[in-house]
Amino acid sequence: MSMNPPSIGSVQTPYGLASIHIGRYPKGGAIYVQLYTVVDDEPPEPLATLSCNLVPYGAVLADDEFSVKSWSENEPLIDSMLATGLFEDTGRRTPTGFAVAPTWRITNPQLVPARQ
Numbered sequence: 001m002s003m004n005p006p007s008i009g010s011v012q013t014p015y016g017l018a019s020i021h022i023g024r025y026p027k028g029g030a031i032y033v034q035l036y037t038v039v040d041d042e043p044p045e046p047l048a049t050l051s052c053n054l055v056p057y058g059a060v061l062a063d064d065e066f067s068v069k070s071w072s073e074n075e076p077l078i079d080s081m082l083a084t085g086l087f088e089d090t091g092r093r094t095p096t097g098f099a100v101a102p103t104w105r106i107t108n109p110q111l112v113p114a115r116q
Contacts, residue, residue: 008111010038011084014076018047020086021114022106028055031066031106031113035077048074050081052101059094059101064112067094067101086111 007019018035033051036044052069054064059067070078081087085107090102106112 006031007036009084009086011035011077011080013047013080015047019044020081020084023109024116025051025055028053029115030055030059030061031064033066034069048077050074050077051095052098054094054101059103061103062105063115064109065090065103066106067096068104069099070102071073071099 007021009020011018011020013035015023016038017038018037021034021036023032023034024030030053031051032053034049035047037047038044050068051066052094054067055061061067068074068078082089087104088107090103092106093100095101
């Protein structure tokens with residue numbers, strides 16, 4: 001995963017302003033969502049990876065859905081990410097061992113990254 005995909009928006013997080021980037025994991029083709037810092041006169045730095053790739057482990061996702069790592073350091077990001085309107089919670093959950101990953105959907109079909 002890299003910053004090659006364009007930003008689909010930005011979000012104010014408890015860690016500062018972040019740009020939102022999406023693409024596809026090479027293994028399984030699930031959507032990934034990455035946040036990068038937005039600081040004047042500084043190159044972007046990785047801030048967080050919101051998604052987790054559960055497709056290789058049996059998760060079934062629609063083309064516009066992804067599994068969310070909503071625990072640990074990502075927990076403070078969840079409300080602000082949903083508030084962008086770019087994503088919606090489907091209500092489905094996937095067990096990941098000690099945690100449960102929500103399934104979110106990208107709300108704008110034009111933003112769904114193509115499968116390669």
